[in-house]
Amino acid sequence: MRIARFSHQGNVSFGVVQGDPAQPETLVVHAIAGHPFEPPQPTGVNHPLSQVRLLTPMLPNKIVAVGRNYAEHAKEMGNEVPETPLTFFKPSTSVVGPSENIAYPPFSSELSHEAELAVVIGRMCREVPADRAHEVILGYTCANDVTARDAQRAEGQWARAKGFDTACPLGPWIETDVDPSDLAITCTVNGEVRQSGRTSQMIRPIGELISFITEAMTLLPGDVVLTGTPAGVGPLNVGDEVAVGIEGIGTLANKVIKRG
Structure with missing residues (x-):
């Protein structure tokens, strides 16, 4: 559905x-x-x-994102695979929907795309065992973890780099009947394929991620978990059309504009 x-x-x-x-x-x-x-x-x-x-298929209370959950992406960024999941927040104000614009932030000159599978939580939950994570999931959608890469490097923490307004496109809808374990995930910019991977390449699967997150905090209905990006992240420029496609779910397309 x-x-x-x-x-x-x-x-x-x-x-x-x-x-x-x-x-x-x-x-x-x-x-x-x-x-x-x-x-x-x-x-x-x-x-x-x-x-x-x-519109964005959900207005989440919070977005919990996972970094370096694909080995090749960690490698291309010059990082080791973390010993435990690397989590961070994107604020609800960063969310935009399909066909809405990504506004290039004025404090950056190095914007990047990151295609991701997003998990939408269906009920309030905490301390969820990994083998029961499916019980708290409403469904799945496409996400773009847009990142101001220069700010990420310079500031040492990622609040501004990944949390600026329009940094979290979500959509086009929530698919409730797909098996997320091995889906093709792609990102194109102006029709050119930049990222191409499969969700089976995740270092830590969805159940483990939800268990890890809910060990620390309660997830609410509509909250979103971003599961990491495959290799191939690259630049976005004003005027670009960026599209995230996930097999069995759909395509999320957005245009990059200059922030007014």
């Missing part, structure tokens, strides 16, 4: 998207009542997807 958050004539709703993504004209969003953390209740209101604006 593909769960989207959308706007139509100024009204924001959740809905279930049906149809074949390979044939966009077949896609229809069926509005549901309330939130998606319970079995969806159709309202009977349906729209062709082309007539709505897709």
Whole structure:
């Protein structure tokens, strides 16, 4: 099931998207009542997807991201694989949805893309055993952990480098019925493939990550866990069109603009 958050004539709703993504004209969003953390209740209101604006599929309370979770990415950045998961936060104000702009921050001259599988939490949880992590997951979406690489190096901690406004595109929807263990993940910039990997290359799988995070903190419905990026991260410039695609989920596309 593909769960989207959308706007139509100024009204924001959740809905279930049906149809074949390979044939966009077949896609229809069926509005549901309330939130998606319970079995969806159709309202009977349906729209062709082309007539709505897709928004970020969730407004998370927090985004917990994992760094260096692909060995080749750690290597390309000149880093060792950490002995335990390397976690950091991206604020909720960094989130934007599909087709929204990434605003190049004025304190950086070296912006990078990082294609990632994002896990959306479905219920409040803490101290989750790794083998039960699937019980607390609503579904999966695409993410771009946009990074001001020069600020990351210079400042030694990553709050500004990875937390500036528009640094966390998410979308296009939440897929609830996909097995995340071995999915192709790509990033293109202006149609050129920059990153190409598989989620099976993660050093630590999703269950282990959720167990590690919830050992320390409570995750709430709608919170997002970013699971790391494969090798191939590279520069983004004003005017670029960047797209993150994940097999079985969809494609998240955004344009880079100069921050006004």
